[in-house]
Amino acid sequence: MTLADLTKTRGLRFATGALVISCALFVWTLVGAVRAEPLPAATPMTPTNVDAMKRLPLHPPVDVQAAVEKDLFADDRAAPATPYRMPGEESADAPPKATPPKPALIGTAIAEDGRSFATLQLADTTRLVHVGSKLGDWIVRSIARGKVVLETNDGARAELAVPHPGT
Secondary structure, three states: OOOHHHOHHHHHHHHHHHHHHHHHHHHHHHHHHOOOOOOOOOOOOOOHHHHHHOOOOOOOOOOOHHHHHHHOOOOOOOOOOOOOOOOOOOOOOOOOOOOOOOEEEEEEEEEHHHHOOOEEEEOOOOEEEEOOOOOOOEEEEEEEEOEEEEOOOOOOOEEEEEEOOOO
16 A cells, blocks of 8 residues: 555545554653653661660460460360450450530431431531531431431440420
């Protein structure tokens, strides 16, 4: 195929132009990838607090080999003195957490299509909230006429009611 054949029809001229442009973009991208800027020199890492590095671990190391060698069905086997806790889980003798302050319910608006909302006030903040919204530590679980049910991540539950409905 000659150059004259490539420029005969409008479609072939357009395709030839697109091919030339794509080749130019390919070369430009390839040159940009090869000519990358050098990375800056890394700063040496120095510990800011050597005492924190010298501290002992929070839990003693576990002797896995001794656990593997023990007989699983031995008669003298007994439960540990303290039950195992997952990392981050509080122990049973930990003091209970204080319940966060409850917001005040100012009013509710109920809609049939599930777009109900309530007006809550916590400290000096007043907000319109929907089911699933978060206000402080509280999450809105349900909104009904004159009533809102809130819950915290810790499982504390609060049912708020409008103090004087209809006034």
